[in-house]
Amino acid sequence: MKKIEDFEIKGDIAVSVKEMNLYYGSFHALRSIYMDFPVKKLTALIGPSGCGKSTLIKSLNRMNDLVEGCKITGEIKVGNTNIYDKKCDLPRLRKNVGMVFQRPNPLAMSVYDNVAYGPRTFGIRKKDELDSIVEHSLKGAAMWEEVKDRLNKSALGLSGGQQQRLCIARALAVQPQILLMDEPTSALDPISTGKIEELCMELKKDMTVIMVTHNMQQAFRIADYTAYFLLGEMIEMDETKKIFSSPVDKRTDDYINGRFG
Numbered sequence: 190m191k192k193i194e195d196f197e198i199k200g201d202i203a204v205s206v207k208e209m210n211l212y213y214g215s216f217h218a219l220r221s222i223y224m225d226f227p228v229k230k231l232t233a234l235i236g237p238s239g240c241g242k243s244t245l246i247k248s249l250n251r252m253n254d255l256v257e258g259c260k261i262t263g264e265i266k267v268g269n270t271n272i273y274d275k276k277c278d279l280p281r282l283r284k285n286v287g288m289v290f291q292r293p294n295p296l297a298m299s300v301y302d303n304v305a306y307g308p309r310t311f312g313i314r315k316k317d318e319l320d321s322i323v324e325h326s327l328k329g330a331a332m333w334e335e336v337k338d339r340l341n342k343s344a345l346g347l348s349g350g351q352q353q354r355l356c357i358a359r360a361l362a363v364q365p366q367i368l369l370m371d372e373p374t375s376a377l378d379p380i381s382t383g384k385i386e387e388l389c390m391e392l393k394k395d396m397t398v399i400m401v402t403h404n405m406q407q408a409f410r411i412a413d414y415t416a417y418f419l420l421g422e423m424i425e426m427d428e429t430k431k432i433f434s435s436p437v438d439k440r441t442d443d444y445i446n447g448r449f450g
């Protein structure tokens with residue numbers, strides 16, 4: 190197997206965004222964004238619908254490359270690697286910066302094959318090696334006990350909450366340094382949501398987690414840092430307790446206290 194290297198991350202900052210602007214054609218969707226995402230912390234991105242949260246999080250692993258007419262200026266670094274540099278290797282980026290989406294999107298294959306998918310694309314073929322990755326990843330996503338007897342059954346037969354944890358296991362299987370999650374619980378019931386929130390608290394012990402949520406209580410419960418977005422601008426980012434108790438910007442205060450819109 191061709192070894193895919195991690196990004197070198199020295200110091201406290203896993204991802205840094207500087208003077209970043211993003212355009213969809215002539216629409217200026219993100220304006221002069223500066224943000225530092227601390228290592229092995231959970232940072233939540235909050236703000237009203239359409240303010241650019243998904244656009245920002247997708248930029249962190251170049252998912253916007255697929256969007257026609259999308260143009261990005263400025264700098265985004267993972268560790269000390271500029272990910273928009275021509276020399277940046279996309280498979281390396283996608284391996285190290287994993288992503289979980291709003292709707293669970295398991296592949297129409299078995300539970301086992303879903304988790305083994307990433308490792309296989311990176312060249313791991315040996316059965317015992319894959320077995321151990323699958324077990325470890327499902328344990329990491331807190332669902333091994335639930336599915337260990339149905340690994341060969343279709344992933345589509347799982348409940349929504351299980352499917353979302355399976356998607357997390359699939360992301361974990363390639364050992365990302367950073368995990369991006371775009372509203373991972375918005376399609377789930379409260380019990381499944383609670384399980385994913387607990388899981389996120391565990392995951393951040395080993396990796397940097399960046400999560401979009403439209404649920405302010407969720408940010409308050411689980412995020413170390415929270416950033417507030419409005420109309421394509423990052424208004425304010427700070428420790429979660431500071432954002433929720435004494436934000437500096439009046440616009441953040443209005444949003445937190447339900448005086449928005």
Ligand SMILES: Nc1ncnc2c1ncn2[C@@H]1O[C@H](COP(=O)(O)OP(=O)(O)O)[C@@H](O)[C@H]1O
Nearest residue numbers: 213216218237238239240241242243244245256
């Ligand atoms: N592929 C796209 N093409 C054109 N405009 C887009 C595209 N994706 C998002 N937008 C626009 O960019 C803005 C930010 O969208 P988005 O990042 O999805 O917001 P959020 O996730 O905060 O709800 C919105 O005005 C949205 O309509």
Ligand SMILES: [Mg+2]
Nearest residue numbers: 242243244401
């Ligand atoms: Mg969104």
